[in-house]
Amino acid sequence: MAETAEPSVAAIQRTHGPARLTRLLPWLLPLVGAVGGLLAIDVPLGDIVRYAAYFGGCVILPGILLLRAAWRSTGNWGEDVGLGAAVGMAYQLLGWAIFTAVGLQAWLLAWPLLLIAVFAAVPQLRPYWRITRPEPLPVAWSWGMAICATLLVVYVSLAVMADHKPPPDGTSYYQDLLYHLSMVHELIRSVPPELPQVAGERLEYHWFANADMAGAADVTGLSPVMVMFRLWLLPQAVVSLLVCAALARQVSKVWWTGVLAAVAVLPAGLASLLSPSHTFSIATSTAAAIFLVDALFHRSGRRGVWILGAALAVVAGGSKPSTLPILLGGVGLAALFLLLRDRKLPWRLVAAGLVLLLALAGTLRFVAGSTSGSGMQLLAILKFDAFYRAITGDLSVPGTGGFLPVPLTSGDSTVVTGVGVMLGLTLLSYAGLLIGFGLLVVRSTRRQPAAWMLAGSLTAAWLGLLLLNHPAASQQYFLRGVVPFATAATCWLVAVAFEGRGRRTILPVGVAAAALGVVFQQLIRRPALDPARSRAEQVETLARPLVTVAVLIVLVIAGWFLTRRIWARRPGAGLAVPVLIVIMASLAGMARYSYYAFRTDGTYRAAGGVVRPDEQAAARWLTENTAPTDVVVTGSWCRPGPRRPGCDARGWLVSGLAGRRTLVEGWAYTQQALATNGTDGKLYAVQPSPWPDRVELSTQILTAPTPQLLENARQYGARWIYADSSDGPVSPSLDQLARLRYQEGKVRIYELPAQ
Numbered sequence: 001m002a003e004t005a006e007p008s009v010a011a012i013q014r015t016h017g018p019a020r021l022t023r024l025l026p027w028l029l030p031l032v033g034a035v036g037g038l039l040a041i042d043v044p045l046g047d048i049v050r051y052a053a054y055f056g057g058c059v060i061l062p063g064i065l066l067l068r069a070a071w072r073s074t075g076n077w078g079e080d081v082g083l084g085a086a087v088g089m090a091y092q093l094l095g096w097a098i099f100t101a102v103g104l105q106a107w108l109l110a111w112p113l114l115l116i117a118v119f120a121a122v123p124q125l126r127p128y129w130r131i132t133r134p135e136p137l138p139v140a141w142s143w144g145m146a147i148c149a150t151l152l153v154v155y156v157s158l159a160v161m162a163d164h165k166p167p168p169d170g171t172s173y174y175q176d177l178l179y180h181l182s183m184v185h186e187l188i189r190s191v192p193p194e195l196p197q198v199a200g201e202r203l204e205y206h207w208f209a210n211a212d213m214a215g216a217a218d219v220t221g222l223s224p225v226m227v228m229f230r231l232w233l234l235p236q237a238v239v240s241l242l243v244c245a246a247l248a249r250q251v252s253k254v255w256w257t258g259v260l261a262a263v264a265v266l267p268a269g270l271a272s273l274l275s276p277s278h279t280f281s282i283a284t285s286t287a288a289a290i291f292l293v294d295a296l297f298h299r300s301g302r303r304g305v306w307i308l309g310a311a312l313a314v315v316a317g318g319s320k321p322s323t324l325p326i327l328l329g330g331v332g333l334a335a336l337f338l339l340l341r342d343r344k345l346p347w348r349l350v351a352a353g354l355v356l357l358l359a360l361a362g363t364l365r366f367v368a369g370s371t372s373g374s375g376m377q378l379l380a381i382l383k384f385d386a387f388y389r390a391i392t393g394d395l396s397v398p399g400t401g402g403f404l405p406v407p408l409t410s411g412d413s414t415v416v417t418g419v420g421v422m423l424g425l426t427l428l429s430y431a432g433l434l435i436g437f438g439l440l441v442v443r444s445t446r447r448q449p450a451a452w453m454l455a456g457s458l459t460a461a462w463l464g465l466l467l468l469n470h471p472a473a474s475q476q477y478f479l480r481g482v483v484p485f486a487t488a489a490t491c492w493l494v495a496v497a498f499e500g501r502g503r504r505t506i507l508p509v510g511v512a513a514a515a516l517g518v519v520f521q522q523l524i525r526r527p528a529l530d531p532a533r534s535r536a537e538q539v540e541t542l543a544r545p546l547v548t549v550a551v552l553i554v555l556v557i558a559g560w561f562l563t564r565r566i567w568a569r570r571p572g573a574g575l576a577v578p579v580l581i582v583i584m585a586s587l588a589g590m591a592r593y594s595y596y597a598f599r600t601d602g603t604y605r606a607a608g609g610v611v612r613p614d615e616q617a618a619a620r621w622l623t624e625n626t627a628p629t630d631v632v633v634t635g636s637w638c639r640p641g642p643r644r645p646g647c648d649a650r651g652w653l654v655s656g657l658a659g660r661r662t663l664v665e666g667w668a669y670t671q672q673a674l675a676t677n678g679t680d681g682k683l684y685a686v687q688p689s690p691w692p693d694r695v696e697l698s699t700q701i702l703t704a705p706t707p708q709l710l711e712n713a714r715q716y717g718a719r720w721i722y723a724d725s726s727d728g729p730v731s732p733s734l735d736q737l738a739r740l741r742y743q744e745g746k747v748r749i750y751e752l753p754a755q
Helices: 009-013 017-040 045-070 077-101 108-119 123-129 139-163 175-189 209-218 224-231 233-252 256-268 276-298 305-319 323-342 348-370 380-384 386-392 414-430 435-440 449-467 476-481 483-498 504-525 534-563 564-568 573-599 613-626 653-658 692-703 707-714
Strands: 632-636 718-724 739-744 746-750
Touching: 017 045, 017 139, 017 233, 045 077, 045 108, 045 123, 045 209, 045 323, 045 564, 077 108, 077 139, 077 175, 077 276, 077 305, 108 123, 108 256, 139 233, 139 256, 139 573, 175 209, 175 224, 175 653, 209 224, 209 276, 209 305, 224 233, 224 692, 224 746, 233 256, 233 276, 233 449, 256 483, 256 573, 276 305, 276 323, 276 348, 276 476, 276 483, 276 613, 305 323, 305 348, 323 435, 323 449, 348 692, 380 414, 380 449, 386 414, 386 534, 414 573, 414 632, 435 449, 435 573, 449 476, 449 483, 476 483, 476 564, 483 573, 504 534, 504 692, 504 718, 613 653, 613 718, 613 739, 613 746, 632 692, 692 707, 692 718, 707 718
Parallel strands: 632 718
Antiparallel strands: 718 746, 739 746
16 A cells, blocks of 8 residues: 555654664765756856855854744654745844944844854753654655755756856856845845845845845855845745655655655756845745645644744745745635635634734735736736737737727627636646646545645735736746645645555556646647737637647547556545646756756857946956945946947946946946836836936036036935946046046946045
């Protein structure tokens, strides 16, 4: 029979040294993989050791101690490390805020050491250094999780981070990386943070992930570039993997669903170098969900679980605004289910909902930002699909328009059919995020409030994707953020299907599902767009994958009925097959992508991100020769290329590469710029600056400087001028009015004279 039950306490208490060593041995694989991967992309071994010591001693260890004191241990070190790391990140974030606000960033190491000392000195707290009631998971769990973690860290190192060289080694940088780097620099120097691109203005963005990096840089002494581009991502990825597995095991109560969840989330992009806010939110929101599930339904530990759940929810919301609506949707649907079932108000869930609402309101008001320019429009996400534009002819600016997009009200049957086909393909492509709704169909799970919570999270995510209208397609993060919840639901369904079944059921079902999953993945691949074809032909081409998959489903169902006598002896297979097909289809897609990623040079070389060697050298000089709080006058607010009206205002060379505040630089991601999206039919990124006075002052200083203009710049705290002739004309008069401190290539750096 298949092993589905949790290991017994009696068996666990007989575990001695050699058995414990056997459970630790698998974890050498991801450790070696991570170190090897980082060395392969030229990270110094000393930096790796320093960051590992920081993350282990200042994040994981304090987090585990707090986890056990406030709630309980999970009974095994693997899940304790995952959840403890999430708690530790929240604790370290609090310490960063306190120490930075009072100007003691250099002493941030004292924050985790203080907690460790308290737990070592106070007798009542010493038991939390060990697992008092061990419930270790089988060795197979350790091996399965370790293999998944190894695959993850190797892939992230060699196929994600390797494509984006850190400054000054790169020649082109994805614009968002420089924006995030500017925030890391800012969050090292001030709380509350200023907007580094507009000195003196408040930073409104979901910056908690960047604050986490700032704290790491404070403690380790490593550069923000090294932390963000190379060292921060890998431990975050592994923590996300561990908490996703913990959530699946928690709801299913079956140990191997944790491993299955780890396998299932591998293709989901848990670790994103280009969106650290998404990466940080995955670990924290999933941990928050685990604590909420226990507080609301299981109540297996101390009441401090409420504090942990609330704290992690706030951190998740401050990292990515889409995470809290997902949690709210889950708690809300579970509350509705209990209200209808029990005919009384579920006060615990009402309290949880209020906590989440307060967290949402607080993070949106004081932290999150980047929500201006958003609205409501059905299927607005399709505007970013090339087929949508070709079929509908809708060239309107994303983020604009009423609730119903114009093509749906046109009465054109070809257009309406095309939109329906694209919606069908979207649902098909994300089938893995739909199949979890099956929990509400299966009799044994639809009685569980946790199942309704997972389904509510899925509902909120899909509503966010299909109803929100964001100019930069940020509604996609609703689906990306719900992956851990969808995976837990999917694995729970598999556990129900295989409950009490032996290998005679599991093996043939698994093999059949694997084969069908590979076929399914091939069939759902979208065709290439051919602009020469008519709209009707485009719709027909786009519909072929849907028709093919429909035929395959009919054939599978027919085959099932023809062989039902065989499968009748394997109850549960009918539920497991579609779930496993979806998982295998995702894995097949990841395998293909990884194959090409490792075989090709994916180094980022986009023309819109090119930074010349003289610009990088000048930025490095600014970093090394100016104070962290100095303000720089610059004309580098456009992406690379000649400065012109309506330029793409995503230039962050001085604030990002140099890490210095500017009088004004790229304003595209500010709340003020996003709020103007669609004005004059233009996207937010090419809108005029919300600070025209600063743009005018900077331009005049660079092109026609006068002593009065320099004095005006000093009123904003400016001390330096970064003059790059590739951004526009630079007046030779600056040589007489300011002190030339650096010159290379097209770049000159001046120091403003003292008052």
